[in-house]
Amino acid sequence: xxxxxxxxxxxxxxxxxxxxxxxxxxxxxxxxxxxxxxxxxxxxxxxxxxxxxxxxxxxxxxxxxxxxxxxxxxxxxxxxxxxxxxxxxxxxxxxxxxxxxxxxxxxxxxxxxxxxxxxxxxxxxxxxxxxxxxxxxxxxxxxxxxxxxxxxxxxxxxxxxxxxxxxxxxxxxxxxxxxxxxxxxxxxxxxxxxxxxxxxxxxxxxxxxxxxxxxxxxxxxxxxxxxxxxxxxxxxxxxxxxxxxxxxxxxxxxxxxxxxxxxxxxxxxxxxxxxxxxxxxxxxxxxxxxxxxxxxxxxxxxxxxxxxxxxxxxxxxxxxxxxxxxxxxxxxxxxxxxxxxxxxxxxxxxxxxxxxxxxxxxxxxxxxxxxxxxxxxxxxxxxxxxxxxxxx
Numbered sequence: 001x002x003x004x005x006x007x008x009x010x011x012x013x014x015x016x017x018x019x020x021x022x023x024x025x026x027x028x029x030x031x032x033x034x035x036x037x038x039x040x041x042x043x044x045x046x047x048x049x050x051x052x053x054x055x056x057x058x059x060x061x062x063x064x065x066x067x068x069x070x071x072x073x074x075x076x077x078x079x080x081x082x083x084x085x086x087x088x089x090x091x092x093x094x095x096x097x098x099x100x101x102x103x104x105x106x107x108x109x110x111x112x113x114x115x116x117x118x119x120x121x122x123x124x125x126x127x128x129x130x131x132x133x134x135x136x137x138x139x140x141x142x143x144x145x146x147x148x149x150x151x152x153x154x155x156x157x158x159x160x161x162x163x164x165x166x167x168x169x170x171x172x173x174x175x176x177x178x179x180x181x182x183x184x185x186x187x188x189x190x191x192x193x194x195x196x197x198x199x200x201x202x203x204x205x206x207x208x209x210x211x212x213x214x215x216x217x218x219x220x221x222x223x224x225x226x227x228x229x230x231x232x233x234x235x236x237x238x239x240x241x242x243x244x245x246x247x248x249x250x251x252x253x254x255x256x257x258x259x260x261x262x263x264x265x266x267x268x269x270x271x272x273x274x275x276x277x278x279x280x281x282x283x284x285x286x287x288x289x290x291x292x293x294x295x296x297x298x299x300x301x302x303x304x305x306x307x308x309x310x311x312x313x314x315x316x317x318x319x320x321x322x323x324x325x326x327x328x329x330x331x332x333x334x335x336x337x338x339x340x341x342x343x344x345x346x347x348x349x350x351x352x353x354x355x356x357x358x359x360x361x362x363x364x365x366x367x368x369x370x371x372x373x374x375x376x377x378x379x380x381x382x383x384x385x386x387x388x389x390x391x392x
Contacts, residue, residue: 001027008033012282012357015057015248022048029055034251036060036244039080041163041194042185045072049185058247060240062086062163064232068194083239084232085167094172095152102132105217106154108147108169109137110162115181116207117141127210131217148172156220161188161203166195170231175220176201200227256341258356259334260285263326264347265293265316268301275305277350283357285343289333291326310337 004024008016008031015034018025029035037056041063044053050072053059058079065082073080097104107121118141125133135141136150144150151157151172159165161180169176178201180188195201202220204212260278264271271290278288288309292298294316302309312333314326331342345351 004028005031009354012354014252015244017060017244022052025052026055029057034058034247036247038062039073040185040187041068041070041190042183042187043072043190044070044185046185057251058243060243062167062236062240063191063194064230067198067230068190070190081239081243083243084234084236085163085170086236086240087164087167087171087233089148089151089168089171090233090235090237092148092171095149097153097155102130103155103217103221104132104134104153105156105158106150107133107135107138108151108157108159108165109135110160110165111137112160112162112183113181114138114160116179120207124207124210124213128213156217161191161195163191166191166201167231167233167236170200170228171233173225173228175223175225177216177220178203179207180205198227198230199223200231257286257339258341258343259287259289259337259339260343260345260351260356261289261291261327261330261334262345262347263291263293263314263323263330264298265295265321267347268295268297270347271298271301272305273350274345274347275302275307275309279305279307280353281351281356282353285356287334287337287339289330289337291330291333293321293323293326 001023004027008028013033015036016028017036017038018028019038020040025035025037034057035055036058037052037060039053039059039061044050053073053076056076056079058081059073059076061073061080061082062085063082064084069082107116109116114137117139118135121133121135121138121141125131134150134154136147137143147168151168151174154174156177157169157172157174158177158179159169161178166178176195178192178195180192180203182188189205192201192203196203202216202223204216208216262271262274278285288307290298290302290309290311291314292311293314299311302311310333312329314322314329316322327344330344334342343356
């Protein structure tokens with residue numbers, strides 16, 4: 001989490017896409033960054049998932065809505081994009097299997113783990129010698145960085161119900177037997193049931209015996225491979241990218257007119273340092289209102305700084321300084337000038353380079369906002385400001 005926080009502080013992303021981590025999504029949103037959550041199939045009605053879907057700025061479901069719309073996701077329909085299955089092989093040439101040979105079955109696994117290994121397939125292959133069995137990704141079996149040629153060459157693909165494998169098989173339009181694996185929240189069983197119900201693939205719970213394998217392979221080969229078009233893999237990645245980009249642009253464009261408000265009495269040297277610090281900010285304020293509390297020297301300090309800060313006056317009376325009244329005067333001045341975000345910065349503070357950018361990001365989803373800053377830590381001070389004012 002510390003690494004994520006440092007990366008966000010350094011890069012200031014417009015939005016972040018979170019795949020499967022509830023903790024990361026909540027953490028990122030608490031840091032004020034818009035978050036796009038990738039929905040996962042299964043029963044996601046538990047409190048952590050409900051929380052992350054509620055706080056998400058947008059949700060992407062990598063399957064077609066017309067085939068699978070879980071009840072728990074309907075509550076967030078207005079901010080959910082059902083983009084279809086996402087495969088890296090969309091756009092690749094779909095090769096046809098070689099004819100006049102024994103039928104080839106490919107067992108395709110992924111990096112998420114599988115209940116079966118190479119020895120399981122080898123034992124079944126010995127019972128079904130009329131079928132040519134190949135594997136990719138199983139424990140004890142071959143692996144490759146590019147399974148596309150093997151997927152296309154298979155007469156039937158046997159795979160688990162993970163999102164990537166299903167999308168790859170759908171893109172290749174290959175007959176499939178899907179064996180859902182045990183995953184939290186019945187994720188793969190939900191996908192397998194969707195495929196079975198809509199006749200996109202043959203499914204089976206557990207490893208079938210020899211007779212059942214013959215029946216399943218026969219059923220799969222008799223299916224219409226064009227039905228995979230309903231999984232909508234063509235253009236799915238582009239639709240997801242557009243949803244992500246639109247969310248980022250929505251919040252990047254929702255930047256409030258920001259005013260920094262500073263009250264000062266007698267601390268003109270501190271004020272000079274603050275003005276230098278603000279001038280070095282990555283994102284400058286739209287207005288800087290300086291409230292001089294019974295201090296006639298403040299206008300000259302501001303004029304000498306070359307900034308466009310506005311100076312207003314608050315009468316200083318005997319006794320405690322009327323700081324609250326001065327802040328109210330500063331706030332009213334800023335609001336009358338059209339400010340939507342008020343940032344109160346103590347005159348003793350030199351703002352960090354990214355303070356205003358971070359403050360605007362955290363306030364981007366509110367209609368009005370106010371922040372108070374009183375961080376005097378060295379990390380908040382600019383080297384340029386210290387050098388310009390001989391800070392010691």
